[in-house]
Amino acid sequence: MAIRRSLLRRTAALAAAATAALVLTACGGDSDSGSSGHSEHGKGATADASASAPSAGHSAGQDGHNAQDVTFAQQMIPHHRQAVAMADLAPTRARSQQVKDLAASIRKAQDPEIDTMTGWLRAWGATVPEADASGMGDMPGMDHSGSGHSGSSMPGMMSDSDMGELEKLSGAAFDQAFLRMMIGHHQGAVDMARTEQAKGVYGPATTLAKSIITSQSAEIAGMRKSLGER
The missing domain is CATH 1.20.5 (Single alpha-helices involved in coiled-coils or other helix-helix interfaces)
Structure with a gap:
């Protein structure tokens, strides 16, 4: 038991x-x-986050360009050159210090932009507009022979006749003509910049377009005020 x-x-x-x-x-x-x-x-x-996160230095719209970006640069370069050529007349012909200051501001802003756009075209292997004796240059669609506004496909461009008339003026007459011509020129640049914003894909180009719209729209308002316009 x-x-x-x-x-x-x-x-x-x-x-x-x-x-x-x-x-x-x-x-x-x-x-x-x-x-x-x-x-x-x-x-x-961690793997998912790494895969979804954008890699460093890769931003949308900055690694590629399209035909609109090329057109924007190729047309805006001679457009800017003409604005600079007009501005170069002001120091010796303008009476108004306001016009002289505006001309200096235009040159200061647009000369570097010409260099920037030239660099893009070279990097893309695209044609860079060559400057002619006037400093503007020629691209397909430009016509310097007409009277009034040129037959250029670029809005706001002045003809050789316009430029020749401006060169003959001085004092108050120059001031008035310069402001009226530059308003039209700026409006053309704004139109071109809006097209780039709508159709371009290259980030720096669309950013430049935005800057052109902002700065030149403000200058248009200032020039209209100087002319007594609203």
């Missing part, structure tokens, strides 16, 4: 030990599984 009770106690103890071992193993397995699952989830999230 004593032997039987001893065997029963031993069997119970063994059963208890086995049960405890199973519980510990299960708990350990759950812990490892949870840790492993969390780790893999973290790795997955």
Whole structure:
């Protein structure tokens, strides 16, 4: 009887030990599984974030260009050159200091922009408009022979006749003619810049277009005020 009770106690103890071992193993397995699952989830999230994040130095619209970007640069370069040529007349012909200051501001802004756009065209392997004796240059669609506004496809461009007439003026007559011509010239540049913003894809070009719209629209308002216009 004593032997039987001893065997029963031993069997119970063994059963208890086995049960405890199973519980510990299960708990350990759950812990490892949870840790492993969390780790893999973290790795997955990191990988997803890395894949979705834009790489350094890669911004939309700055790594490529389209035909509109090329046209914008090729047309705006001679357009700017003509504005600078007009501005170059002001120091010796204008009476108004306001006109002289405006001319200096135009040259200061547009000379560097010509250099910038020239750099784009060279980088793209596109034709850079060559400057002629007037400093403006020729591109397809330009016509310097007419009277009034040229037959250029670029809005606001003056003809050789316009430029010749401006060169003959001085004093108050020059001031009036310069302001009226430059208003039309600026309006043309704004139209061209709006087309670039709508159809261009090269980031620096659309940014320049936005700057042209802002700065030249403000100058148009100032010139109209000087002429007594609203």
